[in-house]
Amino acid sequence: MDFGGGDEIRFERIGRAGVVTLTRPQALNAITHRMVTALTRALHAWEHDADVALVLVKAEGRAFSAGGDIVQVYHAGRAGAPPADFFADEYRMNALIEGYRKPYVALIDGIVMGGGVGISCHGSHRVMTENAQFAMPEVGIGFFPDVGASHLLPDLGGCFGFYLALTGNRIRYGDALWSGLATHTIKAADQAGLIERLTEVGDPEQVLRGFFTPARRETERPVLEAIARHFSQPSLKAIVESLERAAPEDEFAAATLATIRKRSPTSLAVTFRELRAGQTLTMAECVRMEFRILCRMLTGHDFYEGIRAALIDKDGRPTWHPPSLEAVRGAEVDAYFAPLGDRELAL
Known part of the structure; x- marks a missing residue:
């Protein structure tokens, strides 16, 4: 089936399922505008196709998707044409997935970050194998957790979503299951069998009961309690101060504080x-x-500096403006959330 994805994303009708496969393994299945447009077309078509009982999304290679193609965004922005349209279409697709009227099964076997989270974790069934690694690392490149992360992460218990967003740290499938990011965990070796049964039966609840293998939570209870204590504070300043007070005698607090201090203020x-x-x-x-924030980020400094340091020059030494949390003014933050007038995102 051809929805215009070229060689970047493949669409098939197999049995009772519409099957989507991300096919950019050499780029860790980074999401492009072409992929977003094609997937959106497919989802609209399949939502009204009585012969499609569910949508299954999977990927080739060792990553489900490492995020959006931000190097492409970097070059476009530096050329004076920041691709706001790409993000607008991506965010519309994320909203479509979140409200999809048929079961949407994401099979995550490998890295899932950024834009990859947007096409998987808003679905009704998020299935992870032991190879899965989840992160929203945007604060490390001068960006922000987008693709609906502001809807997804605050709902995680124990302020776990705030911890993930403000550190950019990775977690594995056990923590994803415990926190609610994943709905099911299975063995990687069972993927082919799961896919076969899903396409035959068309009922993910029934099929997943036979493949579900509980995963142990990786983060120990004392650390979870520390996350809840520090990241439940009423302001970012209070979070940092809480970590600072604990850091001299608490290895977790010290490491977390060091991580946060490396991120874009x-x-x-x-x-x-x-x-x-x-x-x-x-x-x-x-x-x-998020689109309001995005439009301001695309005309700012830290996003391009973060990508430069991480992916262009790869020196790992970004120079943030302003350089510290203390130097970030409330009015500057307010500006990111201000209305866009006739440029507001239309859904």
Whole structure:
């Protein structure tokens, strides 16, 4: 089936399922505008096709998807044409997935970050193998957790979503299951059998009961309690101060504080406010808010500096502006959330 994805994404009708396969393994299945457009077309078509009982999304290679193709975004922005349209279409697709009227099964075997989270973790069934690794690492490149993360992360218990967003740290499939990011965990060796049964039966609840293998939570209880204690503070400043007080005698607090201090101060401030706002917003409201932030990020400094340091020059030494949390002004953060007028995201 051809929805215009070329060699980047494949669409098939197999049995009772519409099957999507991400086919850019050499690029860790980084999401492109072409992939977003094609997947959106397929989802609209299959939602109204009586012969399609469910949608199954999987990927080739060792990553489900490592995120959006941000190197492409970097070059476009540096050329004076920041690709806001790509993000607008991506956010619309994320909202479509979150509200999809048929079962949407994401089979995650490998890395899932950024844009990859957007096409998987809003689905009704998020199935991870022992190879899965989840992260939203955007604050490390001067960006912010987008693709609906402001709707997804605040709902995780014990302030776990705030911890993930403000550190960018990775977790494995046990923590993903415990936190609610994954709905099911299975053995990687069982993927072919699961796919065969899903396409035959068309009922993911029935099929997944036979393949589900419980995964042990990787993060120990004392650390989970520390995360809840530190990241439940009412402001970003209070979170940092809480970590600072504990750091001299607490290895976790010291390591977490060191990680946060490496991140873009502006990104941290914007991300904290974004997640706090997302606690009371619908998915549609969240992606509209994220688009406002995105448009300002694309004309700012830290996003391009973060990508330069991580992926262009690869020196790992970004120079953030401003350089510290103390130097980030409230009015500067407010500006990221201001209405866009006639450029607001339309859903």
